[in-house]
Amino acid sequence: MPPALKALLAQLAGLAAAIALARSGALGGLWPLVGAQAVVAATVAAGLRSARWWLPIHLGFLPLAVLAQGAGIHPGWYLGGFVTLVLVYWTSFRTQVPLYLSNAATAAAVAKLLPNGPARMLDIGAGTGTLLRPLAQARPDCRFTGVELAPATWAIGRLLLRGHANVEWQRGDLFAPDWSGYDLVYAFLSPVPMPAVWAKAIAEMRPGSLLVSNSFVVPGQEADAVIEVGDRRGTRLFVYRMRARGGRRSG
Template structure:
């Protein structure tokens, strides 16, 4: 079942459960009923095996909607502000509800660790789901002999990344889906996505990347695949970089 459909079903069942409690007389008052709906929706999401990050969304969705409605009436806020907020979030997160890949930004400690994994010779590096280019800019500054490409689908991060990296000639900035671009010409592909797309990422990597090239995944391992190296990054996230070397065997195991 698609994640968005799971979320809708959880909210509907949560509302139905809260309504049943109200009709039975077990609960009364607006906020107890909202708390019941939120709890039941989150519990339903757990039963449906939704990703953990859906839980705070279910817990806060209806209570925050009611609170926003109250604030609008009390302060006379124009509804257009909520539309503007929605549009802004849409531009930032775009199709995250479908891809289940939220916006993660790589920090400088991670960029330094990735720098140590790059080949000593000139190389072509691709960051899939590049966000605002927070990884590529320090890499491009440190390795002017390499060519770096970032691809990002969400409009707002893509635009910001394009502006911030405009003065670095060895960065190529593209807007598009990470799977739409061929990876065959790159020596290193870096991913900071989520657990959901990792099987598809590995399938594309072993199909298209050259033997000897490197796939680096920040935090999320490829299922049932042992990395060549796991690098511990000394940052607050306790980031782990999983490095997978593409071999001739990977090319034949289709």
């Protein structure tokens, strides 16, 4: 079931429970009913096996909506906030890939994985280019490509990457480019797309090239190396070296 549909069903179940409690007289007053709706919605979401981060959303959704209603905020602010979120997160509800930004320590660790000579690197789901900017400066002999789909983050990245002649900044789906011409493909996504990322990698990447995943493992595959970045996040990079003819097998 799509995550958005699970969320809708959970909220509707919570609303139905609150209405039933109000009609039966078992529970009265605005805030007790709002609290009951939130708890039931979160419980149903858990029963539908929604991702854990959905639970606090369900717990806070109606209480925050009621508070906002009483605050007298102009409707235009809600519209502006909605448009901003859409432009930043775009299809995250479908892909389940939120916005993660790589830091300078991660860029330094990735730089050590690049070949000594000229090389090509692809960042899929590149956000605002936080990884590619320091890499482009540190390795002017290399060519970097970033792919980002969300309009707002893509536009910010394009602005920030002006003047970096060795960076190609593309707007599009992360699976759209052909990965065969790259020495390293970097992904900082989520657990959900990793099986598809791996399938594309073994189908297109040439032997000896590297797939580097920030924080999220490829299910059923043992990484050739795990790099501890040593930043405050505790970032780990999982490095997979491509074999001839996609010579890795699922474990």
